[in-house]
Amino acid sequence: MKLWGGRFTKETNQLVNNFNASISFDQKFFRQDIQGSIAHAAMLGETGIITKNESLEIQNGLKSILADIESGRLEITDEYEDIHTFMEATLIERIGEVGKKLHTGRSRNDQVALDMRLFTRDEVKNVDAELKELMAVILRIMKENTETYMPGFTHLQKAQPVTVAHHFGAYFEMFKRDRGRLSDIYKRMNYCPLGSGALAGTTYPLDRELTASLLGFYGPTLNSMDSVSDRDYLIEFLSALSTIMMHLSRFSEEICIWNSNEYKFIELDDAYSTGSSIMPQKKNPDIAELVRGKTGRVYGALMSILTTMKGIPLAYNKDMQEDKELSFDAFDTVKGCISLFKGMIDTMSFNAQRMEDSAKHGFTNATDAADYLVKKGVAFRDAHGIVGQLVLHCISKGIALDDMTLAEYKEISPVFEEDIYDAISLKTCVETRLTLGAPGPEMMNKVIAVCDKYMQENQII
Numbered sequence: 256m257k258l259w260g261g262r263f264t265k266e267t268n269q270l271v272n273n274f275n276a277s278i279s280f281d282q283k284f285f286r287q288d289i290q291g292s293i294a295h296a297a298m299l300g301e302t303g304i305i306t307k308n309e310s311l312e313i314q315n316g317l318k319s320i321l322a323d324i325e326s327g328r329l330e331i332t333d334e335y336e337d338i339h340t341f342m343e344a345t346l347i348e349r350i351g352e353v354g355k356k357l358h359t360g361r362s363r364n365d366q367v368a369l370d371m372r373l374f375t376r377d378e379v380k381n382v383d384a385e386l387k388e389l390m391a392v393i394l395r396i397m398k399e400n401t402e403t404y405m406p407g408f409t410h411l412q413k414a415q416p417v418t419v420a421h422h423f424g425a426y427f428e429m430f431k432r433d434r435g436r437l438s439d440i441y442k443r444m445n446y447c448p449l450g451s452g453a454l455a456g457t458t459y460p461l462d463r464e465l466t467a468s469l470l471g472f473y474g475p476t477l478n479s480m481d482s483v484s485d486r487d488y489l490i491e492f493l494s495a496l497s498t499i500m501m502h503l504s505r506f507s508e509e510i511c512i513w514n515s516n517e518y519k520f521i522e523l524d525d526a527y528s529t530g531s532s533i534m535p536q537k538k539n540p541d542i543a544e545l546v547r548g549k550t551g552r553v554y555g556a557l558m559s560i561l562t563t564m565k566g567i568p569l570a571y572n573k574d575m576q577e578d579k580e581l582s583f584d585a586f587d588t589v590k591g592c593i594s595l596f597k598g599m600i601d602t603m604s605f606n607a608q609r610m611e612d613s614a615k616h617g618f619t620n621a622t623d624a625a626d627y628l629v630k631k632g633v634a635f636r637d638a639h640g641i642v643g644q645l646v647l648h649c650i651s652k653g654i655a656l657d658d659m660t661l662a663e664y665k666e667i668s669p670v671f672e673e674d675i676y677d678a679i680s681l682k683t684c685v686e687t688r689l690t691l692g693a694p695g696p697e698m699m700n701k702v703i704a705v706c707d708k709y710m711q712e713n714q715i716i
């Protein structure tokens with residue numbers, strides 16, 4: 256069955272049918288399609304465009320279709336062009352002539368615009384919920400590791416000592432921004448396109464405020480041409496998803512490095528690692544690698560829709576049907592990645608001793624040695640030069656700054672005293688980093704309290 260056979264004198268070529276059809280993928284939003292149709296039918300009844308009885312018959316018919324699809328009694332088959340056609344045909348089959356009135360004052364253009372928006376709106380909430388769960392695990396790890404020392408890196412070279420809490424806190428901030436983006440998108444997208452018709456509204460006295468409120472929108476959109484051809488919210492969401500994946504991918508890269516034989520900072524749980532078919536000793540971080548890998552796929556969805564949209568004149572054009580498959584794939588990919596990543600870090604263990612030993616080597620306390628001199632009155636630039644000489648001396652002897660004798664120190668600068676050892680100990684280096692946002696445990700605990708409070712708030716309203 257077609258919704259548009261009237262003005263045609265020939266059957267459509269079968270290949271054209273296949274090429275044109277979207278039901279194999281747009282059936283994914285059958286719930287949203289029914290939800291939108293129920294609201295439309297209710298409004299048609301309220302406004303007297305159809306009778307109250309007709310409206311009720313249509314709504315009940317739609318509800319029975321929903322129940323039957325959900326229970327598996329009714330199958331969505333590929334013989335229809337799209338989910339909208341399937342629904343209308345099934346409704347007419349079930350309730351007869353009155354079903355033909357559902358599409359009064361509506362076009363598939365505003366219908367698909369609504370369905371996609373409803374589906375995406377749900378997914379924005381779903382991704383937000385997944386992120387919140389991931390952040391709860393990160394926060395738990397932060398709380399337990401405010402005094403687990405590790406080297407902080409720049410250029411992947413040991414730089415200054417930090418803690419596991421501090422390092423994970425960086426990701427907490429990233430995901431917090433991601434959730435902020437989702438909340439912004441939600442607020443901007445939550446307006447209802449239904450009632451825009453094909454592109455120019457309609458001559459029926461539709462109550463668009465009513466359908467908007469029935470569907471949980473803040474209100475109706477204000478330009479019918481824009482409403483049927485706007486996919487900005489999808490682009491924004493895919494962009495936010497790409498940023499989430501970029502964060503997860505960086506985190507994954509660190510997991511791979513920390514899990515390597517050379518680092519051994521962490522140990523992944525057996526349930527979250529995989530083996531090799533040939534090398535019996537292998538325990539690979541496949542989850543982290545796959546998350547890193549799937550990032551490209553999500554970026555691809557964003558690039559695809561941006562490119563699809565760039566040349567489309569107003570208003571609806573069939574190109575826009577291409578908004579669905581890659582978006583759906585991206586939504587599922589991101590949710591899956593967040594959830595698996597969460598399980599992986601929730602079950603992994605830290606090799607605290609190894610991290611601490613690593614932080615003690617590689618001159619991560621060199622800046623602190625310079626700061627020691629500054630506190631004794633040496634200008635920072637001079638102090639920097641003196642400590643540079645100390646480092647050179649240590650490298651030639653294969654020792655750490657902490658291993659030098661006071662005599663050796665004094666040979667390079669007489670300003671050094673016995674208290675240098677305490678000033679550059681790992682504990683001092685971390686504990687005295689107390690600027691806001693720094694790893695010192697006292698400051699870290701204050702930040703953790705802020706994070707705790709954040710976790711109690713709802714971001715999307």
Ligand code: ARG
Pocket residue numbers: 277281337363364367573575576577
């Ligand atoms: N399957 C179409 C889509 O996904 C639905 C809208 C079709 N409208 C039309 N006039 N052909 O965009």
